[in-house]
Amino acid sequence: MIEDIIKAYNEAVYETDKDTAFEVVNGALAQGMSAEDIIFQVVIPAVEEMMSLIVKDPDANLAQHFMTAQIAAEVTEKMLLLFKFPPEIIGRVVIGTAAGDLHSLGKRIVMGCLKALMVEVIDLGVNVTAEKFVDAAVAHDAQVIGISAMMVHTAMGEHGCAEVRKLLKERGLEDKIKVIVGGAPYRYDAELYKNVGADTWANDGVSAGKVIVDLIKEVKSHVTA
Amino acid sequence: MAILIVHSHVGTRQFDITEGQNVRDALDTTDWRVRAACGGVGSCGACVVQVESGGVSPLTLSEYQRISADARAQGWRLSCQLRVYSDTHIHLEHLAHTSVWHSIPTADLMPSPCKFREIGEYHYGVAVDLGTTHLRVTLWNRKTGQRIASRKGLNPQERFGADVLNRLDAALVNTDTAQELSRLVRNAIMKALRDMLAREVGEIRLMLPEIGLITIVGNTAMLALLTGQGYSDLLNPDFWQARIDCQPIDYKKWQSQWLLPNAKIIVLPPIAGFVGSDLTADLLATQLCNGTQGAFLLDVGTNTEIVLWTGKTLLITSVPGGPAFEGVGIRNGMSAESGAIWNIEQNENGLTLETLNHEPARGFCGSGLVDAITILVSTKVLKPSGRFAQPNGGDGYALVEGNSRTVITGCDVDAFQRAKAAIAAAMETLLELANMTWCDIERLCMCGAFGRHLNIQNAQAIGLLPPISADKIELNADASLAGCELALLNENGLLLFDEITANAQTFNLSLIPDYEERYINHLLLKPIRAETAHD
Numbered sequence: 129m130i131e132d133i134i135k136a137y138n139e140a141v142y143e144t145d146k147d148t149a150f151e152v153v154n155g156a157l158a159q160g161m162s163a164e165d166i167i168f169q170v171v172i173p174a175v176e177e178m179m180s181l182i183v184k185d186p187d188a189n190l191a192q193h194f195m196t197a198q199i200a201a202e203v204t205e206k207m208l209l210l211f212k213f214p215p216e217i218i219g220r221v222v223i224g225t226a227a228g229d230l231h232s233l234g235k236r237i238v239m240g241c242l243k244a245l246m247v248e249v250i251d252l253g254v255n256v257t258a259e260k261f262v263d264a265a266v267a268h269d270a271q272v273i274g275i276s277a278m279m280v281h282t283a284m285g286e287h288g289c290a291e292v293r294k295l296l297k298e299r300g301l302e303d304k305i306k307v308i309v310g311g312a313p314y315r316y317d318a319e320l321y322k323n324v325g326a327d328t329w330a331n332d333g334v335s336a337g338k339v340i341v342d343l344i345k346e347v348k349s350h351v352t353a
Numbered sequence: 354m355a356i357l358i359v360h361s362h363v364g365t366r367q368f369d370i371t372e373g374q375n376v377r378d379a380l381d382t383t384d385w386r387v388r389a390a391c392g393g394v395g396s397c398g399a400c401v402v403q404v405e406s407g408g409v410s411p412l413t414l415s416e417y418q419r420i421s422a423d424a425r426a427q428g429w430r431l432s433c434q435l436r437v438y439s440d441t442h443i444h445l446e447h448l449a450h451t452s453v454w455h456s457i458p459t460a461d462l463m464p465s466p467c468k469f470r471e472i473g474e475y476h477y478g479v480a481v482d483l484g485t486t487h488l489r490v491t492l493w494n495r496k497t498g499q500r501i502a503s504r505k506g507l508n509p510q511e512r513f514g515a516d517v518l519n520r521l522d523a524a525l526v527n528t529d530t531a532q533e534l535s536r537l538v539r540n541a542i543m544k545a546l547r548d549m550l551a552r553e554v555g556e557i558r559l560m561l562p563e564i565g566l567i568t569i570v571g572n573t574a575m576l577a578l579l580t581g582q583g584y585s586d587l588l589n590p591d592f593w594q595a596r597i598d599c600q601p602i603d604y605k606k607w608q609s610q611w612l613l614p615n616a617k618i619i620v621l622p623p624i625a626g627f628v629g630s631d632l633t634a635d636l637l638a639t640q641l642c643n644g645t646q647g648a649f650l651l652d653v654g655t656n657t658e659i660v661l662w663t664g665k666t667l668l669i670t671s672v673p674g675g676p677a678f679e680g681v682g683i684r685n686g687m688s689a690e691s692g693a694i695w696n697i698e699q700n701e702n703g704l705t706l707e708t709l710n711h712e713p714a715r716g717f718c719g720s721g722l723v724d725a726i727t728i729l730v731s732t733k734v735l736k737p738s739g740r741f742a743q744p745n746g747g748d749g750y751a752l753v754e755g756n757s758r759t760v761i762t763g764c765d766v767d768a769f770q771r772a773k774a775a776i777a778a779a780m781e782t783l784l785e786l787a788n789m790t791w792c793d794i795e796r797l798c799m800c801g802a803f804g805r806h807l808n809i810q811n812a813q814a815i816g817l818l819p820p821i822s823a824d825k826i827e828l829n830a831d832a833s834l835a836g837c838e839l840a841l842l843n844e845n846g847l848l849l850f851d852e853i854t855a856n857a858q859t860f861n862l863s864l865i866p867d868y869e870e871r872y873i874n875h876l877l878l879k880p881i882r883a884e885t886a887h888d
């Protein structure tokens with residue numbers, strides 16, 4: 129039974145068919161599967177599967193990224209309401225769009241995937257100052273700051289990631305908080321993330337999920353070590 | 354349409370020519386211009402060509418005067434007098450010097466406005482539409498209301514980046530660059546003017562002081578870079594909805610550089626950070642605000658500006674929907690030049706690809722891309738999500754088997770989806786803000802070069818244009834130039850511009866939460882839903 133559900137769900141997600149995805153999930157609930165099992169055995173593996181597929185598939189496009197993230201996030205939100213105990217989260221991320229930039233869509237996909245991977249996401253919105261990124265990360269005890277920038281001048285500008293790095297250094301937080309960037313300019317120049325002082329970057333929202341989970345683990349191992 | 358086959362020492366090329374059109378006018382719109390030093394009235398004799406065969410008009414009086422009997426017997430003609438009625442071969446011995454300037458086909462220009470001002474002296478005038486990619490310039494006799502000549506050429510700032518942000522960035526980093534950017538455009542305007550005077554009037558020096566007025570429209574970034582004013586505010590989101598002041602400080606300097614001592618220079622003021630005076634010009638030329646019913650205006654360019662006229666007020670926004678429609682970021686994308694696939698028809702025998710000037714296909718211009726994607730979706734090669742039904746490993750799909758210039762890739766489709774989603778979602782957001790639906794829309798004006806060859810049904814099928822009756826959709830490619838000309842010829846041009854936008858409201862879509870949701874929904878390649886309700 130579970131194999132069939134996984135297969136049907138994966139197909140629906142790959143075809144970006146939200147209605148069918150929900151039908152599959154509701155069907156599984158009706159058959160007595162728990163919300164916890166749906167998340168951990170169906171949804172999360174599906175997101176992971178999608179990551180490897182999308183990364184390999186040169187044709188994967190924006191509509192598909194959105195739908196995948198959207199479906200995953202919506203299913204997860206719905207299932208979380210049905211959880212008997214609050215789920216254990218892997219870690220925390222504060223995310224936002226760089227100062228001067230109002231493009232919110234990129235981080236939306238990233239957030240969708242993170243939620244589905246049981247990472248708590250605090251959305252700081254758009255046009256976020258470096259100060260606010262760092263303060264929020266400290267206040268929420270987050271392991272990772274995610275900065276999205278869709279325009280060349282907001283990616284490279286002095287008030288974006290570069291300033292976040294400066295503040296982290298000044299406040300001695302560099303081991304506790306890692307910085308990941310993403311957005312169109314970084315895709316055109318795979319080395320750009322280094323120039324702006326980020327620890328890493330991700331090409332798309334779905335692979336961002338994995339990179340961020342790894343970052344969180346890295347920080348946690350530091351802190352406990 | 355007839356075909357004009359031109360043989361010259363550099364080779365042979367074919368051009369479309371409207372039956373009855375003269376050869377000079379037809380070639381003036383291309384990069385194979387004949388030599389000329391009069392307005393095409395047969396007085397300079399510079400435009401000679403030799404007819405080899407074909408259906409052409411009889412000799413005119415001026416040809417008898419300018420061309421010897423021997424030469425006439427060998428088929429020599431004045432190309433400005435020579436009208437073509439069926440496919441014709443000509444020999445063109447002397448091409449004019451290659452120039453970045455070509456005239457704009459008359460069919461693309463809107464008819465000249467008919468009211469003229471009382472003008473005592475300096476009654477010539479120049480209208481300039483300053484676009485990110487192209488510059489369009491026309492020369493007028495303001496007294497008689499006659500358009501003497503038109504020119505179109507590339508914006509020379511292009512080497513500092515195809516998109517406006519790169520140029521703004523370059524200007525911000527270095528004030529020398531800022532000055533260079535301004536100088537490049539001023540030089541280009543001067544060169545276009547001189548080209549028109551040399552070829553169409555046959556006199557430069559004496560004419561320059563006769564020019565009494567220059568009106569300039571453009572997008573805000575272009576005007577800011579031209580005047581060196583306000584460009585530092587443009588990248589700041591706080592100024593998005595604000596008026597940016599970009600008036601030249603130093604008119605006198607421009608006048609003396611241009612050698613136009615008597616020319617008043619009016620830079621028509623843009624509406625907001627990303628809404629230029631080219632849009633106001635569109636509004637004037639299309640008279641969008643004259644109706645009492647709902648109407649949309651789209652100016653598709655590098656930046657796409659969108660206006661909703663509710664019948665009472667104007668709602669304005671802009672989205673970065675353009676470059677894909679001009680071929681930027683598309684593997685086989687190109688602008689509408691020779692060899693661009695501009696129209697694709699589907700019939701029993703398969704696909705017929707039409708290229709500009711019947712040259713072998715070099716790539717797709719915007720309208721060709723719309724046709725290609727529509728056909729791929731209707732034949733189920735592509736799914737509405739934009740994915741290929743049969744994965745092709747990123748190599749894409751060739752519309753003509755074995756012809757790599759006709760390949761469309763998944764990335765191309767993605768870029769197209771993003772651009773069209775930005776536009777469609779913006780229109781829908783404005784409708785919602787005005788509490789209207791598509792049924793309330795009686796008119797939609799498509800301005801900008803992209804609209805020129807657009808197949809409306811196809812654009813509707815994949816959700817770029819809304820589901821309103823096709824006869825309500827008008828294609829007005831050069832409206833912004835026409836509006837600029839209105840300002841040039843009208844007694845109170847500047848006032849017209851101020852009036853029409855006085856009560857306009859501008860919206861920054863990034864600040865409207867629903868926009869994001871709509872954008873995602875509009876990524877799909879399917880018709881826009883008639884009802885605007887969202888999930």
Ligand code: B12
Binds near residue numbers: 232309311315334671
């Ligand atoms: C939609 C859009 C808009 C919408 C934004 C709506 C919204 N709420 O976000 C609107 C219309 C409001 C808009 C406005 C503007 N835009 Co805009 N916009 C676009 C467009 C079409 C798509 C961008 C987008 O959202 N993509 C969706 C994301 C999801 O795609 P993505 O980059 O592939 O994202 C993936 C990765 O980058 C990664 N990722 C993203 N963020 C992050 C973050 C982290 C931490 C990680 C790990 C990964 C990651 O994951 C994502 C998912 O897979 C692009 C052009 C294009 N074709 O891309 C222009 C574009 C980005 N915009 C541009 C411009 C110029 C503007 C404006 C200045 C123009 C205007 N008319 O106002 C304004 C600026 C507003 C401002 N100050 O920010 C330019 C920037 C040019 C440049 N040289 O930098 C672009 C490139 C268009 C162009 N070619 O001119 N825009």
Ligand code: FES
Binds near residue numbers: 390396400432
């Ligand atoms: S005679 Fe033909 S252009 Fe002057």
